[in-house]
Amino acid sequence: KNQVEQSPQSLIILEGKNCTLQCNYTVSPFSNLRWYKQDTGRGPVSLTIMTFSENTKSNGRYTATLDADTKQSSLHITASQLSDSASYICVVSAWGSQGNLIFGKGTKLSVKP
Amino acid sequence: DTAVSQTPKYLVTQMGNDKSIKCEQNLGHDTMYWYKQDSKKFLKIMFSYNNKELIINETVPNRFSPKSPDKAHLNLHINSLELGDSAVYFCASSQGALGGETQYFGPGTRLLVL
Numbered sequence: 001k002n003q004v005e006q007s008p009q010s011l012i013i014l015e016g017k018n019c020t021l022q023c024n025y026t027v028s029p030f031s032n033l034r035w036y037k038q039d040t041g042r043g044p045v046s047l048t049i050m051t052f053s054e055n056t057k058s059n060g061r062y063t064a065t066l067d068a069d070t071k072q073s074s075l076h077i078t079a080s081q082l083s084d085s086a087s088y089i090c091v092v093s094a095w096g097s098q099g100n101l102i103f104g105k106g107t108k109l110s111v112k113p
Numbered sequence: 114d115t116a117v118s119q120t121p122k123y124l125v126t127q128m129g130n131d132k133s134i135k136c137e138q139n140l141g142h143d144t145m146y147w148y149k150q151d152s153k154k155f156l157k158i159m160f161s162y163n164n165k166e167l168i169i170n171e172t173v174p175n176r177f178s179p180k181s182p183d184k185a186h187l188n189l190h191i192n193s194l195e196l197g198d199s200a201v202y203f204c205a206s207s208q209g210a211l212g213g214e215t216q217y218f219g220p221g222t223r224l225l226v227l
Binding site: 034041042043044045046049087089100101103105106 | 117153154155156157158161169171203205215216217218219220221
Protein backbone atom coordinates (compact mmCIF):
# COMPACT_ATOMS: atom_id res chain seq x y z
CA LYS A 1 0.00 0.00 0.00
CA ASN A 2 1.33 3.45 -0.95
CA GLN A 3 1.94 5.44 2.21
CA VAL A 4 3.77 8.53 3.38
CA GLU A 5 4.63 8.94 7.05
CA GLN A 6 6.02 12.06 8.65
CA SER A 7 7.66 12.82 11.96
CA PRO A 8 7.43 14.52 14.30
CA GLN A 9 3.70 15.20 14.28
CA SER A 10 4.35 18.63 15.79
CA LEU A 11 7.38 20.69 16.70
CA ILE A 12 7.98 23.90 18.64
CA ILE A 13 11.22 25.82 18.18
CA LEU A 14 12.55 29.26 19.01
CA GLU A 15 12.99 31.87 16.34
CA GLY A 16 16.42 31.69 14.75
CA LYS A 17 16.91 27.99 15.46
CA ASN A 18 17.23 25.27 12.82
CA CYS A 19 15.03 22.20 12.56
CA THR A 20 14.68 19.05 10.48
CA LEU A 21 11.46 17.31 9.52
CA GLN A 22 11.38 13.67 8.42
CA CYS A 23 9.42 11.77 5.78
CA ASN A 24 9.37 8.03 5.04
CA TYR A 25 7.47 6.61 2.11
CA THR A 26 6.52 3.28 0.60
CA VAL A 27 5.19 4.61 -2.73
CA SER A 28 6.13 2.50 -5.72
CA PRO A 29 7.16 2.94 -8.48
CA PHE A 30 8.58 6.20 -7.18
CA SER A 31 8.40 9.26 -9.43
CA ASN A 32 9.06 12.31 -7.30
CA LEU A 33 8.80 13.73 -3.81
CA ARG A 34 7.63 17.19 -2.88
CA TRP A 35 7.48 19.25 0.24
CA TYR A 36 4.55 21.62 0.64
CA LYS A 37 4.01 24.37 3.20
CA GLN A 38 0.45 24.93 4.35
CA ASP A 39 -0.29 28.04 6.38
CA THR A 40 -3.34 27.90 8.64
CA GLY A 41 -6.46 28.48 6.60
CA ARG A 42 -4.64 28.42 3.28
CA GLY A 43 -3.94 25.93 0.53
CA PRO A 44 -0.59 24.08 0.32
CA VAL A 45 2.27 25.81 -1.50
CA SER A 46 5.06 23.85 -3.15
CA LEU A 47 8.55 24.30 -1.65
CA THR A 48 10.64 21.70 -3.47
CA ILE A 49 10.23 18.78 -5.84
CA MET A 50 12.84 16.05 -6.32
CA THR A 51 13.09 13.06 -8.63
CA PHE A 52 14.89 9.85 -7.69
CA SER A 53 18.18 11.12 -9.15
CA GLU A 54 18.29 14.22 -6.96
CA ASN A 55 19.75 14.04 -3.46
CA THR A 56 19.21 17.59 -2.34
CA LYS A 57 17.35 20.71 -3.38
CA SER A 58 17.21 24.12 -1.76
CA ASN A 59 14.68 26.91 -1.78
CA GLY A 60 15.99 29.80 0.29
CA ARG A 61 16.23 28.67 3.89
CA TYR A 62 14.56 25.35 3.05
CA THR A 63 16.74 22.39 2.04
CA ALA A 64 15.22 19.05 1.17
CA THR A 65 17.17 15.80 0.93
CA LEU A 66 16.16 12.52 -0.64
CA ASP A 67 17.55 9.01 -0.18
CA ALA A 68 15.71 6.89 -2.75
CA ASP A 69 17.40 3.72 -1.46
CA THR A 70 16.07 4.01 2.07
CA LYS A 71 12.94 5.87 0.87
CA GLN A 72 13.50 8.74 3.24
CA SER A 73 13.43 12.49 2.86
CA SER A 74 14.08 15.38 5.19
CA LEU A 75 13.30 19.07 5.13
CA HIS A 76 15.80 21.28 6.92
CA ILE A 77 14.82 24.81 7.86
CA THR A 78 17.65 27.19 8.66
CA ALA A 79 17.43 30.26 10.89
CA SER A 80 13.70 29.84 11.44
CA GLN A 81 11.38 32.84 11.32
CA LEU A 82 7.96 33.38 12.85
CA SER A 83 6.48 33.13 9.36
CA ASP A 84 7.75 29.55 9.10
CA SER A 85 4.98 28.49 11.50
CA ALA A 86 2.85 26.20 9.35
CA SER A 87 2.22 22.57 8.49
CA TYR A 88 4.84 20.97 6.26
CA ILE A 89 3.52 18.16 4.11
CA CYS A 90 5.56 15.50 2.35
CA VAL A 91 3.94 14.36 -0.87
CA VAL A 92 5.02 11.48 -3.11
CA SER A 93 3.98 10.69 -6.65
CA ALA A 94 4.14 7.30 -8.37
CA TRP A 95 4.92 6.78 -12.06
CA GLY A 96 1.78 6.64 -14.16
CA SER A 97 -0.28 8.11 -11.38
CA GLN A 98 -1.64 10.87 -13.60
CA GLY A 99 -1.12 13.45 -10.88
CA ASN A 100 -2.52 11.33 -8.06
CA LEU A 101 -0.34 12.41 -5.17
CA ILE A 102 0.08 10.55 -1.87
CA PHE A 103 0.07 13.01 1.03
CA GLY A 104 1.59 12.64 4.47
CA LYS A 105 -0.29 13.98 7.48
CA GLY A 106 2.18 16.81 7.85
CA THR A 107 4.34 18.19 10.64
CA LYS A 108 2.92 21.20 12.42
CA LEU A 109 5.77 23.61 13.13
CA SER A 110 5.41 26.47 15.59
CA VAL A 111 8.17 29.07 15.75
CA LYS A 112 8.10 31.09 18.97
CA PRO A 113 9.78 34.46 19.57
CA ASP B 114 -4.52 38.17 -9.35
CA THR B 115 -5.34 34.93 -7.55
CA ALA B 116 -4.02 31.96 -9.55
CA VAL B 117 -6.52 29.39 -8.26
CA SER B 118 -9.69 30.74 -6.69
CA GLN B 119 -12.59 28.99 -5.00
CA THR B 120 -16.04 30.13 -3.95
CA PRO B 121 -17.44 30.18 -1.43
CA LYS B 122 -14.71 30.28 1.20
CA TYR B 123 -17.10 29.10 3.90
CA LEU B 124 -20.24 27.03 3.51
CA VAL B 125 -22.54 26.07 6.38
CA THR B 126 -25.58 24.03 5.46
CA GLN B 127 -28.08 21.50 6.73
CA MET B 128 -27.90 17.77 6.22
CA GLY B 129 -29.72 16.66 3.09
CA ASN B 130 -29.14 19.87 1.15
CA ASP B 131 -27.45 20.12 -2.25
CA LYS B 132 -24.55 22.54 -2.66
CA SER B 133 -21.91 23.50 -5.20
CA ILE B 134 -18.35 24.75 -4.87
CA LYS B 135 -16.75 26.60 -7.77
CA CYS B 136 -13.11 26.67 -8.80
CA GLU B 137 -11.34 28.76 -11.40
CA GLN B 138 -7.70 28.96 -12.42
CA ASN B 139 -6.09 31.67 -14.53
CA LEU B 140 -2.75 29.90 -15.00
CA GLY B 141 -3.64 28.40 -18.37
CA HIS B 142 -3.26 24.89 -16.92
CA ASP B 143 -4.95 21.93 -18.54
CA THR B 144 -5.43 19.78 -15.44
CA MET B 145 -7.54 20.49 -12.37
CA TYR B 146 -8.14 18.55 -9.17
CA TRP B 147 -10.42 18.39 -6.17
CA TYR B 148 -9.03 17.34 -2.80
CA LYS B 149 -10.69 16.76 0.55
CA GLN B 150 -8.86 17.58 3.80
CA ASP B 151 -10.52 16.00 6.78
CA SER B 152 -10.31 16.92 10.47
CA LYS B 153 -7.06 14.96 10.80
CA LYS B 154 -5.57 17.22 8.11
CA PHE B 155 -5.12 14.37 5.64
CA LEU B 156 -5.34 15.61 2.05
CA LYS B 157 -6.86 13.07 -0.31
CA ILE B 158 -7.59 13.40 -3.99
CA MET B 159 -11.17 13.07 -5.13
CA PHE B 160 -11.16 13.89 -8.84
CA SER B 161 -8.86 15.05 -11.59
CA TYR B 162 -9.76 16.48 -14.98
CA ASN B 163 -7.36 16.89 -17.90
CA ASN B 164 -8.64 19.01 -20.78
CA LYS B 165 -12.17 18.71 -19.43
CA GLU B 166 -12.00 14.92 -19.28
CA LEU B 167 -12.12 12.92 -16.07
CA ILE B 168 -8.83 11.05 -15.48
CA ILE B 169 -8.91 10.32 -11.75
CA ASN B 170 -12.01 9.30 -9.86
CA GLU B 171 -11.13 7.97 -6.44
CA THR B 172 -13.59 6.11 -4.27
CA VAL B 173 -15.99 8.95 -3.72
CA PRO B 174 -19.75 8.64 -3.13
CA ASN B 175 -21.95 9.22 -6.18
CA ARG B 176 -23.35 12.23 -4.35
CA PHE B 177 -20.22 14.09 -5.43
CA SER B 178 -20.24 15.11 -9.08
CA PRO B 179 -17.55 17.27 -10.67
CA LYS B 180 -18.28 19.37 -13.73
CA SER B 181 -15.71 21.00 -15.98
CA PRO B 182 -17.36 23.47 -18.38
CA ASP B 183 -13.93 24.47 -19.71
CA LYS B 184 -10.25 23.99 -18.90
CA ALA B 185 -10.21 26.92 -16.49
CA HIS B 186 -13.10 25.74 -14.33
CA LEU B 187 -13.83 22.66 -12.26
CA ASN B 188 -16.91 22.81 -10.09
CA LEU B 189 -17.96 20.30 -7.43
CA HIS B 190 -21.62 19.57 -6.80
CA ILE B 191 -22.64 17.63 -3.72
CA ASN B 192 -26.10 16.11 -3.33
CA SER B 193 -27.81 15.08 -0.10
CA LEU B 194 -25.08 16.40 2.16
CA GLU B 195 -24.12 14.26 5.17
CA LEU B 196 -22.39 15.14 8.43
CA GLY B 197 -19.27 13.29 7.28
CA ASP B 198 -18.92 15.62 4.32
CA SER B 199 -17.75 18.36 6.68
CA ALA B 200 -14.18 19.11 5.66
CA VAL B 201 -12.04 21.58 3.76
CA TYR B 202 -12.19 21.10 0.00
CA PHE B 203 -9.22 22.26 -2.06
CA CYS B 204 -9.10 22.81 -5.76
CA ALA B 205 -5.72 22.61 -7.54
CA SER B 206 -4.36 22.87 -11.05
CA SER B 207 -1.24 21.83 -12.96
CA GLN B 208 0.10 21.89 -16.50
CA GLY B 209 -0.05 18.28 -17.53
CA ALA B 210 -0.93 15.21 -15.52
CA LEU B 211 2.06 12.90 -15.80
CA GLY B 212 2.84 13.19 -12.10
CA GLY B 213 5.88 15.45 -12.11
CA GLU B 214 4.12 18.77 -12.38
CA THR B 215 3.73 21.24 -9.56
CA GLN B 216 0.15 21.53 -8.43
CA TYR B 217 -1.09 24.95 -7.40
CA PHE B 218 -3.76 24.95 -4.73
CA GLY B 219 -6.66 27.28 -4.09
CA PRO B 220 -7.42 28.72 -0.64
CA GLY B 221 -9.94 26.01 0.23
CA THR B 222 -13.68 25.92 0.94
CA ARG B 223 -14.62 25.09 4.51
CA LEU B 224 -17.81 23.05 4.47
CA LEU B 225 -19.74 22.44 7.67
CA VAL B 226 -22.79 20.22 7.54
CA LEU B 227 -25.15 20.54 10.52
